Amino acid sequence: MTASENNVEYTLKQIEITPTVSAAQNACKLCAPLGAALVYKGIRGAVPLLHGSQGCSTYIRRYLISHYKEPVDIACSNFGEQTAVFGGAVNLKLALENICRQYEPSLIGVATTCLSETIGDDVPMFIKQYLAGQTAASVPPIVHTSTPSYQGSHMEGFHRAVLATVATLAARQKETEAAGVNLFPGMLSPADIRHLKEMTAAFGLAAMVLPDYSQTLDGGLWESYHRIPAGGTPVDAIAHAGDAAASIELGHALAHVAETAAALLDERFGVRAVRLGFPMGIRHTDAFLQALSAVSGRPVPTVYREQRGRLLDTLVDGHKHVNNIRAAVYGEEDLVAGIVAFLTEIGIHPVVCGSGGHSRHLTGVLEDLVPASWRAEMTVLEGADFTAIETAVAKAQPDLIIGQSKGYAMSRRLSIPLVRVGFPIHDRMGGSRLLHVGYEGAMALFDRIANALIEQRQDGSEVGYTYM
Numbered sequence: 001m002t003a004s005e006n007n008v009e010y011t012l013k014q015i016e017i018t019p020t021v022s023a024a025q026n027a028c029k030l031c032a033p034l035g036a037a038l039v040y041k042g043i044r045g046a047v048p049l050l051h052g053s054q055g056c057s058t059y060i061r062r063y064l065i066s067h068y069k070e071p072v073d074i075a076c077s078n079f080g081e082q083t084a085v086f087g088g089a090v091n092l093k094l095a096l097e098n099i100c101r102q103y104e105p106s107l108i109g110v111a112t113t114c115l116s117e118t119i120g121d122d123v124p125m126f127i128k129q130y131l132a133g134q135t136a137a138s139v140p141p142i143v144h145t146s147t148p149s150y151q152g153s154h155m156e157g158f159h160r161a162v163l164a165t166v167a168t169l170a171a172r173q174k175e176t177e178a179a180g181v182n183l184f185p186g187m188l189s190p191a192d193i194r195h196l197k198e199m200t201a202a203f204g205l206a207a208m209v210l211p212d213y214s215q216t217l218d219g220g221l222w223e224s225y226h227r228i229p230a231g232g233t234p235v236d237a238i239a240h241a242g243d244a245a246a247s248i249e250l251g252h253a254l255a256h257v258a259e260t261a262a263a264l265l266d267e268r269f270g271v272r273a274v275r276l277g278f279p280m281g282i283r284h285t286d287a288f289l290q291a292l293s294a295v296s297g298r299p300v301p302t303v304y305r306e307q308r309g310r311l312l313d314t315l316v317d318g319h320k321h322v323n324n325i326r327a328a329v330y331g332e333e334d335l336v337a338g339i340v341a342f343l344t345e346i347g348i349h350p351v352v353c354g355s356g357g358h359s360r361h362l363t364g365v366l367e368d369l370v371p372a373s374w375r376a377e378m379t380v381l382e383g384a385d386f387t388a389i390e391t392a393v394a395k396a397q398p399d400l401i402i403g404q405s406k407g408y409a410m411s412r413r414l415s416i417p418l419v420r421v422g423f424p425i426h427d428r429m430g431g432s433r434l435l436h437v438g439y440e441g442a443m444a445l446f447d448r449i450a451n452a453l454i455e456q457r458q459d460g461s462e463v464g465y466t467y468m
């Protein structure tokens with residue numbers, strides 16, 4: 001297949017979707033309830049409840065704790081053999097009662113595991129039956145997200161949980177003029193969420209940020225044990241989401257999904273939906289700030305103009321280290337797209353782009369982001385596992401790999417440096433503090449990319465050098 005754009009002929013033959021295989025080898029995605037649990041961890045006073053077996057909740061706790069280095073309580077309805085045969089209604093009711101008694105939560109977020117989905121548990125009906133026997137004051141709101149992992153990745157679980165939370169709680173509470181903004185940041189780091197909140201506040205906008213795990217999963221040292229960590233989006237604020245002047249929803253691939261939290265608020269309450277890619281790199285940070293400027297009616301604050309200037313200066317200083325470098329990028333679709341958008345701004349050619357996500361939007365999104373003349377060399381893998389990604393990387397022989405820590409084995413086997421981004425990062429400190437967004441995030445990412453390349457050249461030098 002060929003196409004012409006700006007008089008440049010390019011071929012799309014290398015852009016492919018991996019064929020369906022009977023088993024994934026080392027999946028490049030995580031389980032869907034993990035994404036939902038992450039969203040619930042970003043709601044103030046909430047407790048996530050996995051409806052399924054203990055192994056699922058243990059795996060998710062282990063993954064989240066290892067990355068965020070914080071205590072992560074996730075309740076479980078504890079399926080056994082009998083539950084698998086007769087259904088989980090009794091277990092779910094008992095789990096809800098235990099959580100209410102032990103945690104006194106402001107919200108319980110239920111996510112279903114593969115087993116409960118496979119046996120066909122009617123969880124909405126179970127919750128309805130449970131609530132029918134309670135007084136309104138005795139139980140918090142209960143949000144249910146359907147998250148069969150065989151139908152999606154942790155990203156689908158994440159976005160479905162955001163949508164389910166908004167669909168359950170949001171209303172139009174005030175008759176006064178709409179004000180403030182709903183911000184749906186997508187699956188970014190706690191440092192990213194903090195930075196987005198600072199940027200929004202700099203425009204004088206009151207923001208409902210969902211989820212907000214910037215404190216719950218990256219908090220300070222405790223002097224005494226807290227059953228539920230401080231921080232998170234207040235349930236009341238979510239209930240007022242219908243009063244906002246606009247919703248800003250971030251994610252390149254998510255922008256192509258019809259049913260999202262921002263779309264629902266637009267449809268139900270007329271809250272204007274602004275759907276953008278992750279604000280990574282110059283263009284997409286510009287777009288995010290312009291959106292905030294349009295919603296608030298205020299100009300972009302000086303502090304961000306200054307940060308933009310420092311970023312441009314940094315790129316000029318270091319362009320010789322990165323220009324015409326070839327990179328492989330893998331991970332969640334929105335993150336891959338965000339990273340690729342930035343790489344194209346600094347002269348790095350993305351030659352392999354892989355994701356375990358299978359929304360079928362990634363290829364189109366990347367075609368829009370990558371210059372036509374570069375695409376002939378670009379292989380895009382959707383719904384891929386690490387075996388498929390490593391095969392493509394070994395063939396392309398890029399200078400650099402960018403992705404989460406599960407790609408370390410590939411990087412080691414191929415002797416190609418790995419720059420760690422996203423989630424999970426299990427073999428380094430500071431995963432929760434990695435900043436990807438904004439001009440400052442771009443500067444930090446640029447330094448790490450340039451330094452990884454410099455380090456490899458320095459280590460490979462016969463004489464060694466201490467001055468560039």
Ligand code: SF4
Pocket residue numbers: 031032033055056057059112113114115149
């Ligand atoms: S069985 Fe399903 S829900 Fe449980 S850990 Fe595995 S993928 Fe996740």
